[in-house]
Amino acid sequence: MRPPAPSRTRARSAAALVAAAALALTGLTACSSSSSSDDGAQAGPPPKLTVWIMRDSVSDGFLQRFKADYESTHAGTALDIQIQEWDGIGQKITSALASKDAPDVVEVGNTQVAQYAASGGVQDLSGKVGDLQGADWIPGLAEPGKIDGKQYGIPWYAANRVVIYHKDLFAQAGITTPPKTREEWLADTAKLNTGGNDGIYLTGQTWYALAGFIWDEGGDLAAKGSDGTWKGALDTPQAKAGMEFYQKLQALGSGPKDSDEAKPLQAEVFAKGKSAQVISTPGGAAAILKANPALKDKLGFFPIPGKTAAKPGAVFTGGSDLVIPESSKHQAAAYEVVKALAGEKWQTEMAKEMSYVPNRTSLAGVLSGNEGASAMAAGAVNGHATPNSPNWAAVEANNPIKQYMTQVLTGADPQSAGKTATESITKALNSTS
Incomplete structure (x- = not known):
C-alpha cells in the first residue's frame, strides 16, 4: 500500500516536505536460484534487467543517477527502468507474475505483498535478510514483506503520520x-x-x-x-x-x-x-x-x-516494497539491484532527495535538517502494518x-x-x- 497522503490512501505527497520511509528485505532460496538462469555463467550479450518503478515514487533525477552508477559499477549489466501507473497496476503485476517473461524487479504496494506471495510467483528472499542488514531495519517497514515467516518483499520506502x-x-x-x-x-x-x-x-x-x-x-x-x-x-x-x-x-x-x-x-x-x-x-x-x-x-x-x-x-507504515518474480530470467542479478536500492548509499540519497525515512534505524540522522521528515523518522520506530x-x-x-x-x-x-x-x-x- 502506498504511504498515506492527503490526496490518496497510498499516494505520493505533493511536496518536498513529503516524508516517507524506506525499507528492504531480501534473499534467494537455493531452489529459486537453481531454477533460474545463472547470470554469471551466461554467454552472449550482457543481461538487461527490467525494473518496474511506480510513477512519482522517486524523482527522475534519482533514477537517472542510480542507473548510471549501477551500470558503471556492475560491468556487463544494463538496466531498463520502466515507469508504471498506479491505476490498474494490480492486475498488470498479477499477470506478469503468472507469465514466463516477468520483469526482474517490481515495486509493489507494501500491503499487496501477501496477495502476490500467495500466487506463488514471488521469490522467497529470506536467505538474504542478513546480507541486507535486516536487523537494523525499522520494524514497521519490515513487517509487510514477511508472510508466514518468509521474507518476500523489500519494503523500499514508506511514510507514517x-x-x-x-x-x-x-x-x-x-x-x-x-x-x-x-x-x-x-x-x-x-x-x-x-x-x-x-x-x-x-x-x-x-x-x-x-x-x-x-x-x-x-x-x-x-x-x-x-x-x-x-x-x-x-x-x-x-x-x-x-x-x-x-x-x-x-x-x-x-x-x-x-x-x-x-x-x-x-x-x-x-x-x-x-x-x-x-x-x-x-x-x-x-x-x-x-x-x-x-x-x-x-x-x-x-x-x-x-x-x-x-x-x-x-x-501505520505505508509504502512500497521491491519483489523479484520467480520467472525472472536473471534472479541473481535482480537481487543485486535490490541490494543496491536497499543499501546505505542509495537509501541516504533517496532520504535527502525525497525526504523519505531510510529503512535503517542507524540512518535516521540524515534527516536532521528536515523538521517534518525528522518527526516522521522519530515516529517510524514504532511503526506497524495492517494485518498481513x-x-x-x-x-x-x-x-x-x-x-x-x-x-x-x-x-x-x-x-x-x-x-x-x-x-x-x-x-x-x-x-x-
Whole structure:
C-alpha cells in the first residue's frame, strides 16, 4: 500500500516536505536460484534487467543517477527502468507474475505483498535478510514483506503520520513544547480548543490514527489463529481502549463524525487557519501551503505522542516494497539491484532527495535538517502494518472500521458496534472468493 497522503490512501505527497520511509528485505532460496538462469555463467550479450518503478515514487533525477552508477559499477549489466501507473497496476503485476517473461524487479504496494506471495510467483528472499542488514531495519517497514515467516518483499520506502501544528496558535495558548504523552496531548488540545479555534481537526473516520491507538494498547485490527484463519479484533478490550482515546481527542475539535480526511480535504480545512493540529504525513504541509501561502513558516511537526514519553505513539507504515518474480530470467542479478536500492548509499540519497525515512534505524540522522521528515523518522520506530493477509484489500473496500468509528462517535454501544465490525472483518479475511 502506498504511504498515506492527503490526496490518496497510498499516494505520493505533493511536496518536498513529503516524508516517507524506506525499507528492504531480501534473499534467494537455493531452489529459486537453481531454477533460474545463472547470470554469471551466461554467454552472449550482457543481461538487461527490467525494473518496474511506480510513477512519482522517486524523482527522475534519482533514477537517472542510480542507473548510471549501477551500470558503471556492475560491468556487463544494463538496466531498463520502466515507469508504471498506479491505476490498474494490480492486475498488470498479477499477470506478469503468472507469465514466463516477468520483469526482474517490481515495486509493489507494501500491503499487496501477501496477495502476490500467495500466487506463488514471488521469490522467497529470506536467505538474504542478513546480507541486507535486516536487523537494523525499522520494524514497521519490515513487517509487510514477511508472510508466514518468509521474507518476500523489500519494503523500499514508506511514510507514517505525524502531527502538523499551527505554531501561532500554540504560542497564543502558551504551549512552548509539543506534547510527548497522550495525556499531555489531550491537555494541550483542550487549551487550543478555545476562542473559536479547533484544538485539532480530526474526522470520525481517520482509521489509520485509530489503528495506532489500538496498537498502543497492545491490540490489533485482526489476528491470525493457529489454525490459519483470521479473526477481526475490534471487540477486544484493547480496541475499546484505543477507541475511547480517539473519542476524547476527536471531541476537542469540530471534525465531522461521519467522513474521513478526504471529505472535505483536511488540508484545505486546516489552511483556513482556525485549526491548531491535524494528523497527516509531513507532505500534507505542502497541500496546506498551496491553499494558504500565508501559513509559510507557521507550521511545525511532532510525532504522534505515545502512552509514555519514552516511546512515540504507534503509527501505520505505508509504502512500497521491491519483489523479484520467480520467472525472472536473471534472479541473481535482480537481487543485486535490490541490494543496491536497499543499501546505505542509495537509501541516504533517496532520504535527502525525497525526504523519505531510510529503512535503517542507524540512518535516521540524515534527516536532521528536515523538521517534518525528522518527526516522521522519530515516529517510524514504532511503526506497524495492517494485518498481513492476501484479503486485506477486501476489508478496506467496504471498511467496517470506518463504520464502527462513526457508530461509536454518534452514541452506539462500543461493544455491540465492535462485534459487528469484527464479524465483517473476519468474513472478509477468510473469504475464498
